[in-house]
Amino acid sequence: MKKIIIPALLLAACMTSCCSNCDPNKCPAQTKAEEPAAVVSVDPVSYQSQNPAEMREVYDFLKACQTYYIATVDGDQPRVRPFGTINIFEGKLYIQTGHKKKVAKQIAANPKVEICAFDGKAWVRVEATLVEDTRIEAKKSMLDAYPQLRSMYDEKDENTAVYFMTNAKADFNSFGDAVRTVNF
Structure with missing residues (x-):
């Protein structure tokens, strides 16, 4: 259900005129918070980036930076x-973390990240929308x-988590130049 933002006067009018006896599923004053994103089901074997050259450009940039920042959502709080970690495996761009970390739980609840x-x-x-790849081969490649990372992770353990990007869009920016967008 989508959030509905109602001006205060309209909300007050609704509450005084109808909310005492209206259907809570239809009343704007009773709207529920937006539900988390559904789990994405994509076959990791058959999925391929739609634009491998653009994906490679994003990979090269992130790899050269060495550190990037990933944003997830924890309830209604950005994290x-x-x-x-950034890796290309079987035509897909991957990141890695551990299942024991909060970030993995946040990705499981809402796989949309920046x-x-x-x-x-x-x-x-x-x-992008992340999809977990549970195959040993994907973990081993990372x-x-x-x-x-082998001192903390192993491709055969239950903690290692690798995710590939789907529905990905990248905006390249610099001071003074126009934004350039690629999809992969």
């Missing part, structure tokens, strides 16, 4: 934290790209 990185001159902002 942002630094990440460093990522932002700055290289000192330009920045990219990526919006951990092979970041061997320093």
